[in-house]
Each structure stands twice: as C-alpha cells, then as structure tokens.
Amino acid sequence: MIVVATNVTYFLANAFLKPASNYLALRPPRTTEQINRSLALYNLNPDKPIMERWWHWASNILLHFDWGSSPTGGNVNDQIGYRALASGQLVLGSTILSIIIGVGLGVFTAARQYKAADRAWQGLSVLSFNTPSAVASLAVVLVTISLNQSLGHSLLPVAGAQDPELSGFWPVFGSRVTHAILPTISLTFISYAGYHLLQRSLLLDNINSDYVRTARSKGLTRQQAIRRHGLRTSIIPVATQVAFAMPTLFTGAVITETVFAWHGMGEYFTKTISTNDVHGAVAVAAFGALMTAIGAILADIAVVALDPRIRVS
Amino acid sequence: MAINMPGVGPDVDGIRPEEADAKELEGAGKPGKRLSPARLYMRRFLRNKPAVVGLVLFVLLALLALTGRFFTHWNYEEADFTALTVSPGSSGHLLGTNPAGNDVYAQLVHGLGRSLIIALTVSLLTTAIAALFGATAAYLGGRTERLMLGFVHFLLILPSFLIIALVGTHFRGEWPVLVVVLTIFGWMLTARVIWSLATSLREREYVMAARFMGVSPLRTIVRHMVRNIGSLLIVTFTLGVASTVQSETALSFIGFGVKQPDISLGAMLADGQNTLSTAPWLFYLPAAVVLLLTVAMALIGDGLRDALDPTSHSGGRA
Numbered sequence: 001m002i003v004v005a006t007n008v009t010y011f012l013a014n015a016f017l018k019p020a021s022n023y024l025a026l027r028p029p030r031t032t033e034q035i036n037r038s039l040a041l042y043n044l045n046p047d048k049p050i051m052e053r054w055w056h057w058a059s060n061i062l063l064h065f066d067w068g069s070s071p072t073g074g075n076v077n078d079q080i081g082y083r084a085l086a087s088g089q090l091v092l093g094s095t096i097l098s099i100i101i102g103v104g105l106g107v108f109t110a111a112r113q114y115k116a117a118d119r120a121w122q123g124l125s126v127l128s129f130n131t132p133s134a135v136a137s138l139a140v141v142l143v144t145i146s147l148n149q150s151l152g153h154s155l156l157p158v159a160g161a162q163d164p165e166l167s168g169f170w171p172v173f174g175s176r177v178t179h180a181i182l183p184t185i186s187l188t189f190i191s192y193a194g195y196h197l198l199q200r201s202l203l204l205d206n207i208n209s210d211y212v213r214t215a216r217s218k219g220l221t222r223q224q225a226i227r228r229h230g231l232r233t234s235i236i237p238v239a240t241q242v243a244f245a246m247p248t249l250f251t252g253a254v255i256t257e258t259v260f261a262w263h264g265m266g267e268y269f270t271k272t273i274s275t276n277d278v279h280g281a282v283a284v285a286a287f288g289a290l291m292t293a294i295g296a297i298l299a300d301i302a303v304v305a306l307d308p309r310i311r312v313s
Numbered sequence: 314m315a316i317n318m319p320g321v322g323p324d325v326d327g328i329r330p331e332e333a334d335a336k337e338l339e340g341a342g343k344p345g346k347r348l349s350p351a352r353l354y355m356r357r358f359l360r361n362k363p364a365v366v367g368l369v370l371f372v373l374l375a376l377l378a379l380t381g382r383f384f385t386h387w388n389y390e391e392a393d394f395t396a397l398t399v400s401p402g403s404s405g406h407l408l409g410t411n412p413a414g415n416d417v418y419a420q421l422v423h424g425l426g427r428s429l430i431i432a433l434t435v436s437l438l439t440t441a442i443a444a445l446f447g448a449t450a451a452y453l454g455g456r457t458e459r460l461m462l463g464f465v466h467f468l469l470i471l472p473s474f475l476i477i478a479l480v481g482t483h484f485r486g487e488w489p490v491l492v493v494v495l496t497i498f499g500w501m502l503t504a505r506v507i508w509s510l511a512t513s514l515r516e517r518e519y520v521m522a523a524r525f526m527g528v529s530p531l532r533t534i535v536r537h538m539v540r541n542i543g544s545l546l547i548v549t550f551t552l553g554v555a556s557t558v559q560s561e562t563a564l565s566f567i568g569f570g571v572k573q574p575d576i577s578l579g580a581m582l583a584d585g586q587n588t589l590s591t592a593p594w595l596f597y598l599p600a601a602v603v604l605l606l607t608v609a610m611a612l613i614g615d616g617l618r619d620a621l622d623p624t625s626h627s628g629g630r631a
Contacts, residue, residue, distance in 0.1 A: 001470050003469075004467070005470050005471050005472060008471060009471075009472060009475065009476065009586055012476055012479055012480075013479060016479045016480055016482070016483040017479065017482075017483075038609055079573075126608065126611060126612070126615075127604070127608060129606060129611070130555055130604070130607035130608045130610075130611045131607070132558070132562040132563060132566075132579075132582075132603055132604075132607065133559075133563060134562055134563060134566040134579065134582045134583075134586075135562075135582065135600040135603055135604060137591065138582065138585070138586055138596055138600065139600065141589055142593060142596065142597070145459075145589065145590050149590075247510045249564060250474075251355065251474045254474070254563070254567060255563055255566060256568065258566075258567055259586065267479075269475065270478075270567045270568070270569075273475075273478050273479060273569065274482070274568065281475065284475065285472040285475050288472045288475065289470065289472065292470070
C-alpha cells in the first residue's frame with residue numbers, strides 16, 4: 001500500500017510541479033534547452049517520457065535506496081534522514097501524551113457522568129477538538145511571548161529545534177527538550193480531545209455491564225472495577241482509532257512545525273512544494289504513509305495485548 | 314412533557330372523534346397530542362442548550378458575513394497608507410489595520426464569507442457524493458461492492474493533504490479550485506460509514522419490495538435508501554462544515570489555499586503570525602472567528618444527532 005501511494009504521488013507531483021521554474025529567475029536568463037539539460041542531471045527533464053523517468057527513479061530507490069535530488073541538486077536522503085528524526089520525536093511524543101491524557105480524562109469523567117467536572121472537561125475538549133492547529137500553535141506562542149515579557153527573561157524558546165551555540169551531550173539534550181515543549185503542547189492540545197470523548201462514551205457503555213457489576217460484588221471498589229474490567233474492554237476501539245489519527249496528526253504537525261520553525265518533515269513538505277521539488281515531495285508522502293503504517297501496527301499490537309478474546313499463537 | 318409512545322400516554326386512537334375534538338381544544342403540549350416529526354425534532358433540539366447556543370452563534374456569524382460590509386466604508390482590498398498597523402479603534406478603523414494598511418474588519422468579514430462559502434459547498438458536495446456512492450455500493454452488492462470499497466480504501470491511504478497542496482499551488486490559490494480538490498479528497502470516510510449503514514437497509518422489506526417490483530436501481534437508491542439515512546446525512550453535513558473550515562484554514566495558513574488579493578480566515582492567520590508580538594490583534598481576531606465558527610458547527614451537529622437519532626437518549630424523552 002505504501003508503494004502504491006508513493007508511486008501515485010510521484011506521477012501527480014510530476015504533473016503539477018514545474019521544477020524548471022527554479023531556473024527561470026536566474027540571471028543571465030537561460031534557454032529552455034539549457035534548463036532541461038541541468039534538470040536532466042537530476043532526472044527531472046520534462047522532455048524525457050515520464051515512464052522512463054519513473055523507471056530510473058524507482059530502480060534507484062530499490063537498488064540504492066536513493067530518493068533522488070531536488071531541482072537544484074540537494075540530496076533528498078540527507079534531508080529526510082535528519083528531518084524524520086526531528087519529526088518522529090515530535091509526533092510520537094505528542095501521540096503518546098495525548099493518548100495518556102485523553103484516556104485518563106475519559107475514565108475520570110465517565111466515572112463522574114453529568115457532574116460539574118465532567119461537563120467542564122467536556123466543554124474544554126469540544127473547544128480544543130475544533131481548534132484549527134494554526135490557531136492552537138499561534139495561541140501557544142502568543143501566551144509564551146507575553147509570559148516571557150512579563151517575567152523579563154525568556155522562559156521557553158518559541159522557535160527552532162535546539163540552540164545552535166551549545167555543544168556536549170547534556171546541554172544539547174536539555175536544549176532539545178526545552179525547545180520541544182511548546183510544539184508538543186500545541187500538538188497534544190489539538191489531538192487529545194478525540195481520545196477523551198471517545199473513551200468517555202465507550203466506558204459509559206460498559207460501566208454498567210454484568211462483568212463490572214460482578215467484579216463489584218466480589219469486593220472491588222468502584223474505581224478498581226472500572227479500571228480493571230471496564231477500561232480493558234473499552235480501550236480497544238481507542239487503540240484502533242490511533243492508527244486513523246496518524247495522518248491527521250501529520251497534517252497538524254505541518255502547521256506546528258511551520259509556526260515553531262521546527263526543521264522537521266512538515267516544514268520540509270511546505271518547502272518542497274513551494275520550490276517545486278518533485279522528489280522531495282514524494283519522499284515526504286512516503287514518510288507519511290510509513291507513519292500511518294507504523295500507527296496501524298502499534299494499534300494492532302495494543303489490541304492483541306488488551307483483548308482477552310484474541311489469542312496469538 | 315408530551316409522550317407519544319403507544320401504551321404510555323392516553324390512547325388517542327381509542328378516543329371517539331367528538332372527545333378527540335374536545336381534547337384538541339385543550340391546547341397544544343397536553344398529553345395525547347401527536348407531534349409531527351419536524352416539531353418533535355425541534356423540541357428535542359431546543360432542549361439541548363449548547364446546540365441552541367451554537368445555532369445562535371452560527372446565525373450571527375452568517376449575518377456578519379452577509380451584511381458586515383455595509384458597516385464600514387473600507388474595502389478589503391484597498392490599502393490605507395495613512396494608517397499602517399494601527400490598533401483597533403484608531404484612525405477610523407474599527408478593528409485596526411495590518412502592515413499593508415488593509416482594514417482588518419473589512420478583511421475579516423470578507424474572509425469569513427469566503428471560508429463559509431468554501432466550507433458549505435464542499436460539505437454539501439461531499440455529503441451528496443458519499444451518500445450516493447455508499448448507498449449504491451450497498452445496493453448493488455457482490456463484486457461491484459467490493460470494487461467500489463477497494464476504490465474508497467485506496468483513496469483513503471493516499472496522502473490527500475499533500476495532493477491537495479500540490480494541486481492548490483498549481484492553480485495559484487483560486488478558491489473554486491480549492492472547493493474541487495477538497496471535495497475530491499473529502500468524501501471517502503463518510504462514504505464508508507454510509508455504506509456500512511446502508512448494508513442493513515438493503516435487507517429491509519421496502520427495499521426488497523422495490524427491487525422485486527422492478528423499480529430502477531437509481532430510483533430505489535435515491536428514494537428509499539438515501540432518504541432513510543437522511544438524519545445521518547444532516548449530521549454529517551454540519552460536522553463536515555467544521556472540518557472543512559479546519560482544512561481550508563490549514564491550507565491557506567501554509568500558503569497553498571486562498572491567496573492574495575483574495576483573503577480567507579486561514580490567510581489572515583498566516584499574516585498575523587509574522588506580527589504576533591507587535592500587532593497581536595492581527596492574530597486573535599481571525600483566530601476568535603475561526604474558533605467560534607468551528608465550535609458552533611460542532612455544537613449544532615451534536616444537537617442534531619441527539620435530536621434526530623431515535624436510539625439516542627441524550628436528548629431526553631420524546
């Protein structure tokens with residue numbers, strides 16, 4: 001499936017992006033022939049039949065794992081390798097956080113259905129669920145800036161992935177962590193609510209079922225019964241939800257990375273499209289598909305681990 | 314509270330006509346009075362306070378988008394070079410200006426209208442396509458059904474955001490193009506949900522009867538299957554508006570959606586991003602409008618689901 005999606009993106013990118021425009025602004029002006037000759041170096045010559053270019057591109061990936069190069073000669077592999085790590089760190093961190101917060105809140109509010117706490121949290125979740133990621137990340141920046149100004153020194157950095165002047169393992173590590181806090185907060189804010197609302201309604205369906213009541217009658221407290229028996233069955237659909245949430249999280253990350261100048265895949269994605277970088281855009285698509293696949297596999301593992309009815313041989 | 318469950322309220326059918334007339338005269342809302350479906354839905358919807366708040370908000374926003382431009386003499390495209398980046402309320406600009414001297418209020422009204430048009434059209438089109446596609450797949454069954462579902466699954470795994478951005482840049486941010494691409498890549502998930510509902514409808518007697526009486530498939534699909542998932546479609550439509558506003562905002566924000574000189578809420582947010590610390594009103598005004606719009610739509614959608622779904626108990630009885 002990843003292969004098919006990547007190939008379709010390759011043809012679409014070739015149809016809609018014009019790598020030649022990178023050379024049109026050069027002075028002295030170049031003829032079409034000159035431009036095409038430089039593009040041919042990077043397997044982007046528009047005169048060559050698309051199937052030939054595709055074959056060249058696909059065989060390079062299969063044989064050398066070489067994802068091609070941008071119209072001006074930059075290597076896509078180098079970019080992806082570095083950016084995938086930065087992005088993965090952000091996306092994985094906020095996914096884990098939002099699952100923990102979402103499920104935790106779901107259990108907390110389901111146990112207190114229609115009480116004040118339930119209503120308050122639900123209102124907040126409806127609000128955050130419908131916040132566009134641009135608004136969420138900019139709001140986080142705005143709050144931090146005003147905090148920084150009122151405190152007189154900068155509490156948390158609002159841009160970049162790390163401080164470029166630092167060296168040594170621990171200072172760099174610390175700097176990366178502090179830089180990651182704000183983007184993670186804004187990503188978590190837009191994605192936790194889905195898990196919260198889903199978990200709450202699922203747990204409410206289960207909370208009065210026979211096995212929870214049996215557990216109660218065997219002497220467990222209400223909290224214990226909900227946690228050990230009700231939660232276990234009702235968390236399964238949430239786990240499958242994670243797989244489908246990955247692509248949306250990826251789009252959210254595009255915005256967040258743009259706002260926080262985080263040099264990850266999302267920022268690379270906007271850059272490849274605005275600079276007509278065919279190979280780069282396709283590589284981003286492949287990365288997105290891979291993320292979705294990883295999410296799906298993780299969800300499957302979680303379901304198998306949780307559901308007592310599924311037996312793995 | 315009116316109860317129209319058989320056996321619970323006074324038996325209307327058992328009452329003789331003259332007594333029924335007397336009952337009628339006692340006024341609406343008394344036990345025994347039958348409610349038309351529309352009034353029943355209305356009553357359930359109005360009982361849901363957040364949904365009513367959402368509806369009021371949405372009506373106000375729509376009114377602002379329609380009539381807002383009559384309250385200012387500024388045009389959204391025109392730049393006032395005597396007032397660059399002034400804060401709200403000064404120099405005759407109601408909500409201030411941006412660094413290029415555009416009136417923020419005029420831009421806001423125009424952007425809201427643009428976002429609303431895009432969201433409403435896309436949501437309407439995707440819901441219609443999804444309903445027809447899902448119901449057709451369920452009605453035809455067999456190999457065709459598997460083929461159609463395979464197509465949906467294939468489209469679902471495509472990186473749609475990326476493709477929309479690709480096409481969007483190619484056409485230089487014209488909003489009708491945005492409507493087309495958002496529609497093309499927006500209907501699959503709904504179609505899948507509708508398909509799973511319609512498979513159960515396919516086995517119903519009235520669909521069977523239509524099939525055996527030789528009613529044409531298209532007619533059966535539209536008149537019997539689509540109509541019977543109508544309530545779901547209305548809910549999908551409202552929630553679709555909220556999610557389309559989000560996609561449009563995201564695309565315009567990173568520069569692949571609506572572009573200058575046209576303006577949408579996402580494009581305004583992108584402008585506001587650069588002057589966040591010096592001119593924060595360029596950010597929080599469009600942000601507030603986007604939030605109000607999406608939250609209002611979500612609340613309406615929730616309220617409609619509770620009101621239209623016969624199995625839901627969240628709307629209270631009746």
